[in-house]
Structure formats: C-alpha cells, structure tokens
Amino acid sequence: MAEPRPVVVEELTRRFGDFTAVDRVSFQVGRGEIFGFLGPNGAGKTTTIKMLTGLLEPTEGRGWVAGLDVHGQRREIRARIGYMSQRFSLYPDLTIRENIDLFGGLYGVAGTRLEARRRWILEMAELQGQEGSVTGTLPLGFKQRLALGTAIIHEPAILFLDEPTSGVDPVARRRFWDLIDGFSHRGVTVFVSTHYMEEAEYCHRLALMNRGRLIALDTPRRLREEEARIRGSDPSSAPPPSLEEVFISRVEREGGAVLG
Amino acid sequence: MISRTRLRAMARKEWIQLKRDPRSMILAFVLPLLLLVFFGYAITWDVEDLPLAVVDEDGTQVTRELTDVLQATGDFRIIHRPESRQVADQLLIRNSVRGVLVIPPGFTVRLQGGRAAEIQMLVDGSDANTATIALNTADAILGRFARNAVLQGRSANLPVRAEPRIWYNPTLESRNMIVPGLVAVIMSIIAAMLTALTIAREWERGTMEQLASTPVARVEVVLGKLLPYLLIGLFDVAVTVTAGMILFGTPLNGSVLELAVYTLLFLTGALGLGIFISAAVKSQVLATQIAMVATYLPAVLLSGFLFEITSMPAVLQGVTYLIPARYFITVTRGIFLKGVGVEVLWAQGLFMAAFAALGLGLATRVFRKELPS
Numbered sequence: 001m002a003e004p005r006p007v008v009v010e011e012l013t014r015r016f017g018d019f020t021a022v023d024r025v026s027f028q029v030g031r032g033e034i035f036g037f038l039g040p041n042g043a044g045k046t047t048t049i050k051m052l053t054g055l056l057e058p059t060e061g062r063g064w065v066a067g068l069d070v071h072g073q074r075r076e077i078r079a080r081i082g083y084m085s086q087r088f089s090l091y092p093d094l095t096i097r098e099n100i101d102l103f104g105g106l107y108g109v110a111g112t113r114l115e116a117r118r119r120w121i122l123e124m125a126e127l128q129g130q131e132g133s134v135t136g137t138l139p140l141g142f143k144q145r146l147a148l149g150t151a152i153i154h155e156p157a158i159l160f161l162d163e164p165t166s167g168v169d170p171v172a173r174r175r176f177w178d179l180i181d182g183f184s185h186r187g188v189t190v191f192v193s194t195h196y197m198e199e200a201e202y203c204h205r206l207a208l209m210n211r212g213r214l215i216a217l218d219t220p221r222r223l224r225e226e227e228a229r230i231r232g233s234d235p236s237s238a239p240p241p242s243l244e245e246v247f248i249s250r251v252e253r254e255g256g257a258v259l260g
Numbered sequence: 261m262i263s264r265t266r267l268r269a270m271a272r273k274e275w276i277q278l279k280r281d282p283r284s285m286i287l288a289f290v291l292p293l294l295l296l297v298f299f300g301y302a303i304t305w306d307v308e309d310l311p312l313a314v315v316d317e318d319g320t321q322v323t324r325e326l327t328d329v330l331q332a333t334g335d336f337r338i339i340h341r342p343e344s345r346q347v348a349d350q351l352l353i354r355n356s357v358r359g360v361l362v363i364p365p366g367f368t369v370r371l372q373g374g375r376a377a378e379i380q381m382l383v384d385g386s387d388a389n390t391a392t393i394a395l396n397t398a399d400a401i402l403g404r405f406a407r408n409a410v411l412q413g414r415s416a417n418l419p420v421r422a423e424p425r426i427w428y429n430p431t432l433e434s435r436n437m438i439v440p441g442l443v444a445v446i447m448s449i450i451a452a453m454l455t456a457l458t459i460a461r462e463w464e465r466g467t468m469e470q471l472a473s474t475p476v477a478r479v480e481v482v483l484g485k486l487l488p489y490l491l492i493g494l495f496d497v498a499v500t501v502t503a504g505m506i507l508f509g510t511p512l513n514g515s516v517l518e519l520a521v522y523t524l525l526f527l528t529g530a531l532g533l534g535i536f537i538s539a540a541v542k543s544q545v546l547a548t549q550i551a552m553v554a555t556y557l558p559a560v561l562l563s564g565f566l567f568e569i570t571s572m573p574a575v576l577q578g579v580t581y582l583i584p585a586r587y588f589i590t591v592t593r594g595i596f597l598k599g600v601g602v603e604v605l606w607a608q609g610l611f612m613a614a615f616a617a618l619g620l621g622l623a624t625r626v627f628r629k630e631l632p633s
C-alpha cells in the first residue's frame with residue numbers, strides 16, 4: 001500500500017477580507033524532502049504554513065497533509081505533524097523540563113516514552129543537567145532547539161518550521177541545519193521557510209513566493225541554471241548566479257509582470 | 261473525547277505559572293484576607309461621640325434628664341436642638357448629624373401614666389453599621405433610663421423604646437452580612453483578575469499559537485485553565501469563612517458542602533466570563549480593566565453587598581437580576597446566617613448553574629478561531 005504524499009496542495013487560497021494573502025498555490029512535497037519556502041516579507045509563507053498545520057482555514061482550494069484534509073481534519077493533522085512557529089514560543093516562566101513535559105502531555109506522550117524523549121531533547125539541545133532552569137533566561141539558540149525538541153516530542157513524520165533560525169547566530173544556525181539534515185535522512189519530511197540564502201542551499205527543493213503567489217519551484221541548482229540561461233551568459237565562463245541573485249531577479253520580474 | 265493526559269498537562273502548567281507569578285499569588289492569597297479585614301473593620305468602627313440632634317417636642321424636666329443621660333454616656337454628642345423635625349431632617353441630609361432623636365409631645369405623660377412611651381431615633385441607614393450601633397446604643401441607654409425611672413418610683417414598668425426610622429437601608433446590614441457577601445466579591449476578583457492575567461498572556465507571548473498547533477481540544481484548554489482557579493477559589497472560601505469566624509464571629513449555620521458547590525458554580529461562570537473577555541481582547545491590561553468593570557464592580561455595587569437592592573432606582577433593580585453575584589450573595593447569606601440550603605435556594609442554584617454553563621460556553625467558543633474542534 002502506498003503511503004500518502006506528506007503534502008499535497010491544489011490551488012490553495014487564503015483571503016483576509018479583500019486581501020489575498022495566498023493566491024492559488026499548488027505543489028507537492030515528497031517523503032524525506034527538505035522543502036524550502038522563500039519569499040520577501042508578506043509573501044504569504046506563514047499563511048500557507050498555518051493552513052497546512054491546521055491553524056488557519058483555507059478560503060479556497062484543497063490540501064492534504066499526511067493524507068488528511070486541511071479542511072475537515074485539522075485536529076488530526078495537528079496530532080501528526082510538528083510545528084515550530086515564527087516566534088517559537090515556549091513558556092518563559094516554566095523550566096526546561098516543565099516545558100518538555102507540557103508538550104509531551106499535549107501530544108499524548110507519557111510514561112517511559114516521555115522519559116526517553118525528554119532525554120533525547122535535552123541531549124539534542126545540549127541542555128543536559130539544566131532541566132530545572134527557567135526557559136526565559138536561555139540564550140536564543142538554546143531556546144530555538146528546545147522549541148524544536150518540544151515540537152517533535154511525538155516524533156512526527158512531517159515537520160513545519162517557520163523561519164526557525166531568525167535571530168540566531170550563524171554557528172547555531174549551522175548546527176540547527178545539521179539536525180534538520182539528520183531528520184531528513186531518517187525519512188522525516190521538513191517544510192521550512194527562511195530568509196537566509198545560505199540556508200536555502202541546504203534545501204532539496206525551493207518554492208519562491210511573492211505577493212501570495214508561487215513564482216518558482218525547483219532544486220537550487222536548476223533554479224540557478226535557469227537564471228543563467230535567462231541572462232544569456234555562457235555557463236562555462238561566467239560564475240553561476242547565486243541564489244540571492246536568482247531570488248531578486250525572479251521577484252523583480254514577477255513584480256514587473258504584476259504591475260504591467 | 262477529553263484526554264486526561266492533555267487535561268492534566270494543561271492544568272499543571274497553569275498551576276505552575278500561577279505559582280511563579282507574584283501578582284497572581286497576591287491576588288489569590290493576600291487580597292482576600294486584606295478585603296476581609298478592610299470591609300470587616302471599616303464597617304465596625306465603634307460609635308463614639310456620634311453627633312446627634314435632639315428635637316424635644318415634649319420639653320419637660322424628664323425629657324431634659326433623658327437627654328442629659330444620653331449626653332453623659334459619651335456615645336453621643338448633642339450638637340443641635342432644632343425646633344422642628346423638618347430642620348432636623350435637613351441636618352441629617354447634610355450630614356451635620358448622624359442621628360436625630362425625636363421626643364414626641366406627651367412622652368412624659370405617657371411614661372408617668374405607665375403607658376408605652378416611645379421616642380424616635382432617625383439614623384442614616386446608608387451607613388448601615390453606624391446606624392445599627394447608634395440604635396442599639398440609644399436603645400440601651402434609654403432602657404437604663406426607664407429602669408432608673410422605675411426604681412425612683414416615677415413611672416410604671418413599661419420601658420422606653422427607641423423606634424428606628426431608618427433611611428435607605430431598612431434591613432441594616434451588619435458585619436455578619438459582610439462576610440458572606442465578601443465571599444462573592446472575592447470570587448469575582450479572582451475570576452476577573454487572575455484569568456485576565458494568565459490568559460491574555462498566552463496571546464501576548466505567542467504561546468497560544470504553539471498550544472493551538474498541538475492536538476489539544478478547546479474544552480481541554482478551558483477546563484485545564486479553570487481547574488487551578490477553582491481550587492484556589494475553594495481555598496479562599498475556606499479562608500474567608502474561617503477568618504470571618506475568628507475575627508468577627510460570623511457563624512456558618514448551613515452546610516459547608518453546599519457552600520462549596522454553589523461557590524464552584526459561581527466561580528465557573530465568572531471564570532468562564534473572565535476567559536472570554538481576556539481571550540477576546542488579547543491584552544492583559546485591557547482584559548483586567550474590562551473584567552473589573554464586568555464582574556468585580558457589579559459584584560460590589562449591584563449585588564446587594566454594599567447597597568440594599570430594594571432601595572435602588574427601579575431600573576437598577578432590574579439590572580441586578582442579571583448580576584450573578586446577586587444570587588450568590590443571597591445564597592451565601594442564606595447558608596451562613598439562616599442555615600438554609602438547596603430546599604430554599606434552588607432557584608438561585610438554577611440561575612447559577614445556567615451562569616456556569618454560559619461562562620463555559622463563551623470561554624470555549626472564544627477559542628474557536630485558534631483551536632478547531
């Protein structure tokens with residue numbers, strides 16, 4: 001029996017009043033894939049992720065996460081995925097252990113499994129021996145990894161990370177991506193939005209969003225190659241365009257098209 | 261449908277947060293005692309040197325003796341001797357005096373003729389406690405005066421009685437009425453302030469979204485948040501009752517269990533309302549202010565706690581029927597003072613059950629956007 005694709009989206013749309021935040025977006029994500037979501041501020045990345053994580057009802061279009069309908073099975077979806085919000089909010093007045101145990105309880109992880117998961121999270125976040133410290137005082141990099149740990153305490157097969165590394169220093173970011181790479185190798189699907197171009201390089205495929213629309217979707221390499229072709233430069237002599245350049249010119253072309 | 265693991269996780273988290281928040285701790289454990297002491301003592305100042313006007317319409321040697329006796333005790337200070345009751349009324353209205361003693365014409369004749377001799381004591385009933393004490397004191401003094409008169413062979417054995425004419429507050433609530441009323445007021449404060457502090461915070465810190473991304477159900481969130489406060493509420497009731505007994509000798513004549521059940525009903529409704537308000541406005545400061553206006557103020561002003569409902573303007577009287585604290589105060593006073601239970605208070609119980617259901621319903625609904633199902 002074939003497992004359902006982790007994420008399938010068809011013409012997904014979300015409007016806030018007259019404003020269309022996400023406009024007929026379609027894509028699919030495969031198992032174990034690291035799927036990157038790129039786009040300027042306000043492009044609609046968070047809105048899309050919220051629709052896929054059961055936090056927001058889509059206005060139109062269809063979508064399935066782990067084979068579950070984003071319209072009618074929001075609660076079931078939430079039990080099957082891990083989600084780390086843009087603000088990755090843990091309870092600052094709870095201790096590290098209390099935060100872990102809280103989310104363990106909310107995801108129905110208890111007993112010896114909870115103990116094992118708690119040990120794993122503390123090790124992953126390098127917080128062993130600090131279970132009793134209050135979370136609010138932790139450096140951001142540690143908070144971020146603890147938040148990741150609590151979001152996946154129930155070992156979900158699909159992970160949604162909304163700008164998980166914003167504000168974190170480059171070294172901590174690098175280590176965070178090593179973790180994500182590890183999950184992917186173990187078959188976990190990772191859906192991640194980011195502003196950092198060097199992070200985009202780690203993704204297997206990239207979706208570029210602008211003004212609520214999906215304007216490009218491909219592997220980082222093919223996106224670069226295509227950009228080089230469009231510019232008409234000789235691939236053998238000129239250096240290939242960086243993802244940053246791809247990103248900027250794509251958005252500019254799109255912006256022109258929208259205006260014209 | 262409700263998962264015990266998730267419910268326990270929510271309630272535990274709420275309890276820990278409550279424990280670590282000094283503001284909440286003060287509200288939950290210090291404020292009730294402060295209120296008890298404040299209301300209890302503010303209303304039980306001894307009457308001493310109470311400014312009094314005397315309208316002596318009889319004007320005999322006996323009545324002059326009587327007013328001298330009154331003056332001599334030190335409890336009253338006669339500062340006016342107006343000509344008429346009308347003038348005396350004005351003095352009372354302007355607060356120049358706190359009471360008016362009216363000795364009707366023929367008092368002496370009646371006293372000496374062995375018939376019931378009455379004098380009138382007018383007090384301002386809006387200050388219930390002073391009024392009660394003034395009346396009792398005057399009654400005692402006049403009684404003594406009458407007995408002396410009997411001993412001196414001047415009259416027959418019928419006592420002089422102070423016949424109260426009280427304004428604004430015919431039942432004259434004493435501090436016995438204050439303690440049971442205070443239970444309702446304290447519950448309102450807990451509901452309003454505590455929920456406002458902890459629930460709006462979920463949005464301010466963005467933790468609501470993280471909660472919403474878990475499979476936790478709306479009911480579980482609401483019940484999980486409710487449970488710790490219900491515990492605190494019961495604890496506060498116990499403290500108030502005990503302190504009321506020790507400090508003021510307020511008896512608890514009825515059933516503790518029934519008091520607990522009614523308290524839980526009231527608290528569930530009030531907490532639900534608090535959750536609804538703070539979830540709707542999503543800001544701690546605003547939520548606290550609205551909750552104060554919506555639950556605390558009515559509990560103090562419109563419940564019959566401070567002001568007698570029957571002496572309110574008709575419109576306000578109508579409004580009090582919508583104030584849950586009104587029913588709760590009837591219940592607490594009934595249980596405390598009269599020792600009655602559900603056999604008398606069932607209608608209040610029904611209303612409060614409806615209120616609890618409404619509170620729970622509102623609180624659950626308000627999370628509809630964030631938490632599906």
Ligand SMILES: Nc1ncnc2c1ncn2[C@@H]1O[C@H](COP(=O)(O)OP(=O)(O)OP(=O)(O)O)[C@@H](O)[C@H]1O
Pocket residue numbers: 016019021039040041042043044045046047048086
């Ligand atoms: N609840 C809402 N009501 C109205 N407009 C909204 C709401 N949520 C998002 N928007 C709007 O939708 C657009 C897309 O927002 P979204 O948060 O999805 O962008 P984003 O790509 O995540 O941006 P960023 O990189 O800043 O996080 C923005 O213009 C935003 O103002």
Ligand SMILES: [Mg+2]
Pocket residue numbers: 045046047086162
């Ligand atoms: Mg965003």
